Structures are given as structure tokens and as C-alpha cells.
Amino acid sequence: MDVLNESTSEAANSNKLPSSRYKGVVPQPNGRWGAQIYEKHQRVWLGTFNAAEEAAKAYDIASIKFRGLETITNFNQNQLKPYMDGDNETLFLQSHSKAEIVDMLRKHSYTNELEMYKLKLFNAGDDDAARKRIKCHVNLMEGYDHQREWLFEKVATPSDVGRLNRMVIPKQHAEKHFPLHLSEELCKGVLLNFEDGEGKVWRLRYCYWSSSQSYVLTKGWTRFVKDKKLKAGDVVRFERSRGEEKKMFIDCRPRNVEVLGLGEMASRVEVEEPLSRVQEDDGVVRLFGVNIVETCSCIVDNNMCWRLGARISS
DNA sequence: CTCTGTGTTGAA
DNA sequence: TCAACACAGAGG
Numbered sequence: 001m002d003v004l005n006e007s008t009s010e011a012a013n014s015n016k017l018p019s020s021r022y023k024g025v026v027p028q029p030n031g032r033w034g035a036q037i038y039e040k041h042q043r044v045w046l047g048t049f050n051a052a053e054e055a056a057k058a059y060d061i062a063s064i065k066f067r068g069l070e071t072i073t074n075f076n077q078n079q080l081k082p083y084m085d086g087d088n089e090t091l092f093l094q095s096h097s098k099a100e101i102v103d104m105l106r107k108h109s110y111t112n113e114l115e116m117y118k119l120k121l122f123n124a125g126d127d128d129a130a131r132k133r134i135k136c137h138v139n140l141m142e143g144y145d146h147q148r149e150w151l152f153e154k155v156a157t158p159s160d161v162g163r164l165n166r167m168v169i170p171k172q173h174a175e176k177h178f179p180l181h182l183s184e185e186l187c188k189g190v191l192l193n194f195e196d197g198e199g200k201v202w203r204l205r206y207c208y209w210s211s212s213q214s215y216v217l218t219k220g221w222t223r224f225v226k227d228k229k230l231k232a233g234d235v236v237r238f239e240r241s242r243g244e245e246k247k248m249f250i251d252c253r254p255r256n257v258e259v260l261g262l263g264e265m266a267s268r269v270e271v272e273e274p275l276s277r278v279q280e281d282d283g284v285v286r287l288f289g290v291n292i293v294e295t296c297s298c299i300v301d302n303n304m305c306w307r308l309g310a311r312i313s314s
Numbered sequence: 315c316t317c318t319g320t321g322t323t324g325a326a
Numbered sequence: 327t328c329a330a331c332a333c334a335g336a337g338g
Contacts, residue, residue, distance in 0.1 A: 019329075026329060030317060038327050045319055 020052045022074045024059030035105070037062045047106035050199045058105040065093050065101045092117045108198060112253075151177045151238040156252075158232040161225050166218035167236065169206075174215035177238065178206055192217075194238075194250035196228075202250060228252050 035046035189207020
């Protein structure tokens with residue numbers, strides 16, 4: 001038996017777990033990754049993740065929550081942290097206890113909760129008094145947007161969630177974001193992988209249905225609908241990673257976003273300087289729920305609100 | 315049954 | 327404060 005082979009194969013094979021190059025990230029026996037942070041001689045478990053990078057991000061969030069913005073993190077040194085300083089995400093972190101943040105990380109719900117919080121901030125801003133109490137910055141989802149490019153959203157129609165096993169992609173979005181070039185592609189379509197918020201990958205066929213003259217996602221779509229319990233009126237969002245790999249993401253949420261009362265919101269937010277002046281068109285700013293797009297197009301000088309509207313519109 | 319996440323240790 | 331390792335026992 002070759003000693004060298006023996007030792008190298010042992011190292012490469014299953015005897016030893018691979019170590020992560022990320023702080024706070026430890027390997028799991030099944031190939032997944034755990035995240036942990038220490039505080040006061042005790043380990044705080046932050047959950048398990050498929051990718052080491054996801055675990056590393058969870059550690060970063062916890063590290064900032066536990067130790068402040070000056071803490072050493074895996075990422076964000078020059079990117080996210082400056083944005084987080086004084087950002088809505090900082091308000092979000094301040095508005096929740098360590099235990100709540102840890103719970104979100106363990107449930108992989110942090111990003112969604114953060115987004116909801118920002119929606120609530122915006123809706124709370126419907127009231128002038130509340131507006132003045134909320135430090136409202138221009139960087140909605142900025143950290144998020146560093147990693148993902150928001151493509152478009154569609155409100156699911158009844159037929160999208162019905163038995164046809166397809167969702168129609170509005171033409172302008174299809175041709176802009178999912179171009180089909182070759183004639184063969186036009187006929188047969190292409191298989192696209194979409195990752196959802198849980199890291200699950202959905203392989204969907206994207207093609208052009210000449211019969212209905214529409215671009216559709218099909219073959220596998222029903223499984224997505226079933227898994228997500230997607231209903232007509234829910235919003236399906238498409239995103240793409242900014243990195244070289246250009247991964248596609250798909251996610252959905254209920255159409256009606258809960259609107260938090262102003263009092264509750266205001267009480268959870270530190271008093272800050274008045275936000276930059278928001279101009280509003282009388283007719284639309286009061287909108288709750290979905291159709292904020294018109295509202296937002298009327299708000300200038302406030303990129304956050306504009307972007308929120310863009311995200312909510314269909 | 316799967317596999318998380320706790321118990322534990324030694325290094326820094 | 328940290329990661330490495332083993333495996334009790336949590337959770338489905």
C-alpha cells in the first residue's frame with residue numbers, strides 16, 4: 001500500500017471534514033455548513049446552511065448584531081457595512097433582540113423579515129408625523145441589491161396557478177430578461193434553473209407558445225406552485241445574481257402585505273433627523289398594499305420609496 | 315429514520 | 327474566543 005496515496009486520499013476523502021475558510025462557519029457531517037458565534041463563553045448556534053457562504057453571511061449578521069458595525073466579518077468589509085451604517089437594516093437590527101435575529105437566521109427568514117420591515121417603514125411613512133421620526137435612507141435593499149439584481153415581478157393570474165402548468169411571462173420582461181435567440185430555442189425552449197429563497201433549485205422550461213403567442217415558464221411550474229402554495233394574486237419575483245455566475249432566482253410572496261400601525265412602528269424606531277423631503281402626489285400616496293407604483297413614481301428625492309414602488313408593482 | 319447542534323477539548 | 331470532533335438526542 002502506498003503511504004502517500006493513503007494519506008492524501010484520507011485527507012481528500014471522508015475521514016476528515018473539510019474546514020471552512022469563513023469565520024464562524026463549521027462543517028457538518030452531511031456536507032452542509034453550520035454557523036455559530038460565541039458570546040460570554042457560550043456558543044450561539046446560528047443554524048445550518050447548504051453553502052458555506054450562506055453560513056458566513058449568517059455569521060456576519062449575527063456578528064454585527066452582537067458586536068456592532070466595527071466587528072470583523074467575512075464579507076461586507078468595504079461593501080455592505082458602510083451601507084448598513086444608518087441604513088434601514090441597522091434600524092431593523094436595532095428593532096429586534098439578539099434572540100429574534102438569531103431565530104431568523106436559523107429559520108433562514110432574515111432576508112424576508114428585513115424586506116417586510118422596510119415595507120412597513122415605507123407604509124408608516126404614509127403619515128407625516130411618522131415620516132419625521134423615521135430615518136429614511138435612499139438605500140432600500142441596498143445590501144440585498146449588491147448581490148442580486150431585481151429583474152421583474154408578476155402578479156400571478158388564476159391561470160398561472162391553475163392546471164395549465166405554466167406561467168405567462170409578460171412579453172416586455174421576457175424579451176428583456178430571458179431572450180430566446182436561436183430558432184431551435186424558440187421552438188423547444190430552454191431549461192432554466194431558478195433558486196428560491198430557501199436555496200432550493202427549480203428547473204423550469206422557458207419557451208414561446210406560438211398558439212397563445214406568449215412566453216411561458218412551464219414543465220415543473222406546477223410543482224413550484226404546489227410547493228409555494230401559490231395563489232392567484234400572489235407576487236412572483238425574478239432576480240439574477242450580480243456575480244459572474246448569473247444565477248437566476250425566483251421567489252413569491254402573498255399579495256397583501258400586512259401594514260403595521262404607525263404607533264407600533266414609531267415606537268420601535270429610534271428618533272432620527274427628519275428624512276429628506278418627500279414630495280407626494282395627493283391622489284396616490286395613501287395607497288396601501290399593492291398599487292404603490294403610482295405613488296412611488298410621484299415621490300421624488302427619495303430613492304427608497306421609488307424602489308419600493310418598483311418592487312411592489314406588477 | 316436523518317442530521318442538527320450540543321458537549322467537549324485544545325489551540326490561539 | 328474560536329474550530330475540530332464525536333455523537334446524544336431533536337425533529338420529521
